[in-house]
Amino acid sequence: MMRKLPLSDPQPDAEQFIDVLMGRATQKQPPLVEFLVDDVVMKPIVTEMLGRTWVDNLGDRETEKAYLDNMIEFWYRMGYDFIRLERDMGFPKNRLLAADTAPGSEKMRRWADQHQGIINTWEDFETYPWPEIQNVDFFPFEYISDRLPEEMGLIASNGGGVFERLSDLMSLEGLCLALYENPDLVKAVSDKLGELMTKFYEHLLDLDRLVAIFPGDDMGFKTTTLVSPAHLREYILPWHKGFAALTHQRGLPYFLHSCGNLEIIMEDLIAEVGIDGKHSFEDVIIPVDEFQTRYGDRIACLGGMDIHFLSTASPEQVRRQTRWLMDTCGAHGRYAIGSGNSIPSYIPVDNYLAMVDEACSI
Amino acid sequence: MDEVIEEIFAAILRGDRNVVVEHMEVALNSGFSLTTILNEGMIAAMNEVGQRFEVGECFVPEMMISARAMKEGLEILKPHLVQANVQTLGKVVVGTVRGDLHDIGKNLVGMMLEGGGFEVLDLGINVPPEKFVEVVSADAVDVIGISALLTTTMQNMQATIAALEEHGLRAKVKVIVGGAPVTEEYAQQIGADGYAPDASRAVTLAKSLIK
Numbered sequence: 001m002m003r004k005l006p007l008s009d010p011q012p013d014a015e016q017f018i019d020v021l022m023g024r025a026t027q028k029q030p031p032l033v034e035f036l037v038d039d040v041v042m043k044p045i046v047t048e049m050l051g052r053t054w055v056d057n058l059g060d061r062e063t064e065k066a067y068l069d070n071m072i073e074f075w076y077r078m079g080y081d082f083i084r085l086e087r088d089m090g091f092p093k094n095r096l097l098a099a100d101t102a103p104g105s106e107k108m109r110r111w112a113d114q115h116q117g118i119i120n121t122w123e124d125f126e127t128y129p130w131p132e133i134q135n136v137d138f139f140p141f142e143y144i145s146d147r148l149p150e151e152m153g154l155i156a157s158n159g160g161g162v163f164e165r166l167s168d169l170m171s172l173e174g175l176c177l178a179l180y181e182n183p184d185l186v187k188a189v190s191d192k193l194g195e196l197m198t199k200f201y202e203h204l205l206d207l208d209r210l211v212a213i214f215p216g217d218d219m220g221f222k223t224t225t226l227v228s229p230a231h232l233r234e235y236i237l238p239w240h241k242g243f244a245a246l247t248h249q250r251g252l253p254y255f256l257h258s259c260g261n262l263e264i265i266m267e268d269l270i271a272e273v274g275i276d277g278k279h280s281f282e283d284v285i286i287p288v289d290e291f292q293t294r295y296g297d298r299i300a301c302l303g304g305m306d307i308h309f310l311s312t313a314s315p316e317q318v319r320r321q322t323r324w325l326m327d328t329c330g331a332h333g334r335y336a337i338g339s340g341n342s343i344p345s346y347i348p349v350d351n352y353l354a355m356v357d358e359a360c361s362i
Numbered sequence: 363m364d365e366v367i368e369e370i371f372a373a374i375l376r377g378d379r380n381v382v383v384e385h386m387e388v389a390l391n392s393g394f395s396l397t398t399i400l401n402e403g404m405i406a407a408m409n410e411v412g413q414r415f416e417v418g419e420c421f422v423p424e425m426m427i428s429a430r431a432m433k434e435g436l437e438i439l440k441p442h443l444v445q446a447n448v449q450t451l452g453k454v455v456v457g458t459v460r461g462d463l464h465d466i467g468k469n470l471v472g473m474m475l476e477g478g479g480f481e482v483l484d485l486g487i488n489v490p491p492e493k494f495v496e497v498v499s500a501d502a503v504d505v506i507g508i509s510a511l512l513t514t515t516m517q518n519m520q521a522t523i524a525a526l527e528e529h530g531l532r533a534k535v536k537v538i539v540g541g542a543p544v545t546e547e548y549a550q551q552i553g554a555d556g557y558a559p560d561a562s563r564a565v566t567l568a569k570s571l572i573k
């Protein structure tokens with residue numbers, strides 16, 4: 001039973017949320033944070049708990065508006081201080097499809113093609129339909145920014161960072177080989193992506209209600225980074241440094257979601273790139289409390305409830321773990337509670353609700 | 363170590379497939395035994411790549427180009443190995459479980475196992491349990507290596523082991539597992555014989571299981 005969710009009386013405070021994460025303020029209850037919530041989880045909450053009509057975003061303006069209205073209500077009523085929205089600029093890429101194995105999901109899961117990229121040669125690079133900034137649709141960001149409830153903030157980003165898009169366009173295998181066989185092409189593609197994303201962020205940073213830039217760029221796997229730190233320093237990290245600098249110029253924080261074991265580049269991310277917070281933690285790599293012990297005096301720690309745990313534990317176990325994270329990481333400060341990655345389709349709705357309900361208990 | 367074998371070793375380490383191919387021909391024509399070329403030049407080089415990977419001195423791209431160089435060298439050597447009836451360490455079947463389409467990790471495991479002296483059959487992605495059963499039924503397989511990326515798809519590892527049990531094949535083959543959400547604890551829980559966190563350690567694990 002949900003006892004504490006602020007369904008009828010939310011009191012968001014985006015300014016306080018940012019102040020807590022930046023270490024400018026403390027509060028007894030760590031704020032909630034989430035990176036993404038899948039529609040499969042959001043839909044039953046929106047319909048059954050909030051009593052609204054679910055509308056799929058079919059790509060036309062009317063359904064898009066209705067979808068965004070539900071999204072605003074969801075983040076507001078669940079107790080978040082912000083809404084996080086990301087949209088891809090429109091980089092065509094190869095995708096593989098398979099039935100989603102999550103219980104209750106009727107969707108097809110899209111998988112990156114790790115072997116066949118769209119850009120393999122200079123000719124591919126020249127003929128690739130690069131998006132142009134004047135054609136990028138910023139409507140969803142503007143719509144949410146205009147309609148946010150009082151005291152809520154907008155957290156936004158491009159969907160996918162330079163590394164993710166680089167390995168999408170060239171495929172991960174193609175990228176790995178090109179790093180040695182065609183490094184100039186890798187440089188050209190990463191620079192083009194970085195330049196386009198810079199323009200994207202310049203536009204986003206004009207939004208009135210924006211309180212942070214928070215992109216995702218998965219650079220690691222279980223034991224280390226996918227490519228060497230030297231390659232990341234050459235092709236990827238300078239772009240994140242640029243995005244962070246732009247964000248800081250506006251007086252806002254730059255949080256980074258990046259999956260995998262990034263220990264080998266954490267000093268780069270903190271001291272060189274200038275991230276203000278790190279998101280995405282897996283217990284098999286490093287539990288969030290251990291990460292916080294190492295880096296929590298320099299940056300904020302966001303989320304951290306292990307996804308495998310969140311998907312397989314009972315609601316009561318989730319409540320206990322939530323309480324434990326609040327008592328440990330929350331007590332340390334510069335911490336927001338949420339999942340270790342996102343809320344994908346396979347997280348049981350009851351477990352998600354147990355986490356946010358328990359987090360709203362104080 | 364002779365200069366030609368050293369060249370093969372060094373070229374595999376730096377992923378220079380052209381030099382590997384060139385020196386394979388030289389080594390064969392110079393009368394080196396097949397096992398010397400294989401063990402001291404190629405497998406030793408891939409062992410070194412694995413060790414460097416484990417200590418963070420090389421990464422996926424470096425492992426990939428080394429494995430590719432090794433594979434091209436092996437293509438030249440294979441007909442000679444077959445003719446001379448040189449035995450591999452054993453046969454390993456690898457595959458990504460049903461519902462899962464990511465396979466870079468599984469492919470690296472396959473390449474490193476081959477580089478470690480195993481014969482490898484790669485069943486690809488989205489492999490149903492029945493396919494593993496079919497292959498183990500039909501052939502002398504020593505080890506099955508199963509990979510999964512997601513918490514939801516890794517449940518099919520257990521389904522694969524259950525299918526092997528159901529068909530009376532479980533005792534015939536060792537099962538090793540790996541992938542982003544997989545842990546040693548999970549491997550034990552589902553009755554696998556072993557877990558490896560990366561491609562290099564999968565080779566060590568496979569070798570230990572077939573002793």
